[in-house]
Amino acid sequence: MTDVSERIQCKWCRGQSPASATTCERCGAPLDSRNVVTDAGWRQAPKIRDLTTVQVGASTYQLDGTVVPVAEADLGAGESAFFEHHAMLWKDFTVAMTVRDTPGGANRILAGMPFVLSEAHGAGRVSFSRDAPGELIILPIDPGVELDAREHAMLVASGNLSYTYEKVQGLKAILSAGTGMYLDRFVAQEATGLLVLHGYGNVLERTLGEGETIQVEPGGFLYKDAAVTMAISTISLKPEGANAGGQAVKGIATRGFAALKAARQLSKGGDLGNSLQTAAGAFTGSNSMALMLLTGPGRVGIQSMYFPHETA
């Protein structure tokens, strides 16, 4: 018998749901609200309604809260979800826990990345949140699709996704990009998987056409399709004419100060990554600014709140 029921397409994930549905079955986006797009083409992440539920295999994921939202997974028997352990909020006593080895080994420790990811196994409930105001976005990943996310942005991923990493190439990128050394890469193998990301503040997405570019502050980057290429573009900041000499001297002084600041951070027990970025500021100098140059085709997601990398 032919299915003749009407289907409507979600503007966010392009998935189809029955015409009677008010939220997308795949990503939870409201189907009866407008697509909010700025003049420049950035689309606001869908305002997922409180307590929206999404089904993946035998598991369901429900989002709860609006300021610091919680993702609650009800894992089916034999299914799992993986995550960074500090994102876990609570779980049923019966949910078994294992660790999932990550590629990269000791290099990941140096980059401040988790050496292992935690994995929870159904049947049972487990929930996750991050310690900052922001938005959760649900990204269904179909077989063959590859998606790169900022390190630590993953809140939880369904266990059927494979996880690897993409190394940010070049020392300059590592020091000035502010994204650390790796991007998380998620790939679906045989069945559609689910990735829940947390973006600080508000999340916006834009689809770049073939060869279309955008320069993004590295701290604001959240995710991209693997087809979108990433490079670091350095913008030379020319001082204004009348005071050019003074600015040049100031630039040199600033580099010295940044180097001292990095050393001080380290000696006072500061975060190694921050100290490295501050040191990077010392070497890249105040008369240039490093931005992430993203080239299409594909989706690019950004977050509006971030802790900027050191440029001054």
Next chain:
Amino acid sequence: MTDTTEASATAYRCPFCRTTSAGTDANCPTCGAPVDIKLRTTTSGWTEIPPVADMAKIQLGQTSCQISGRLVPVAEFALAAGDSVYFPHSSMLWQEEAVKLDSMSMRKGWTRMRAGLPLIMLTASGPGRIAFSHDTAGEMIAVPLQPGQAVDVRENQMVVASSEVTYDWVDSGVWFTTMGDGRGGSGGNDQSSGMKLLKMGLDVAGAPGGDAGRDQRQEIEYHYPLGQYLDRFSATDKPGAIFVQSGGNSFMRDLAEGEQIMVKPPALLYKDTSVGLQMHVEFPHAGMKLWRSWGNRYLWLRLWGPGRVALQSSYDRLEDPGTDFREACRYTQQAW
């Protein structure tokens, strides 16, 4: 026949930015506040400043600004050719390649560096699009300035300003010193275990940076409850606007001539330059002196009119060691 054009253009006076417009749009064209909003004023007189509505547009000459988002809003500028804005580099989110970035010359660089202010401001020149946001959950507030008007903004609250507005900074005049214990303000409880191991290693090796070599002598500590400086923005011959980010919600009130109010120093968002300020110290009544505890004294900012005062509801915690002042700015005090 009566010409109604002029009358309609000045039919609506925005209660927040005080500029007049036709009032026919959903939002005030200069600050983005909703036109049809009912003022939400507490019984004590604080009026909620409505954040710029999601997707609302603000026109600045040929340049337009669109605000997007609710938790940490983004200000997206479509800069016209010849128009420019300036900003601390930390507030930039993205830009088109066509936008030209330059550094803006700043005076007293060393002083700014020591005060924790951005040493270099950047300018972005059109044509092209560029967007800004602040790393604080709260509200984006547009403060339009008419020629001759100026406001003082708490440091590091500014997101972006149009080039018609001049930028300067003035001493906050709110400070005191205490005798510290040479350990600095932050202690060391937040160190990672790896860093502790590294410092233990440094101690064993006798290298600088370890805990064993830390200077235990008393030293003078400077405290700036309001920050060392206030950012001052002025419009001279052309109208302009600045965009500030409040932590949490923001509130405003008009102080009459000589009217006073006490506020927590870090809660100040901006004020008219006509509003005076001074540190005020209160000593609560207690049977015994609670030396070096939070109950020893309260630090306030005493503000007096005339003029507008705006506050934010989420702000940095005010650190006060509780020890006696060694030196201080001029302040008033009250012992209960």
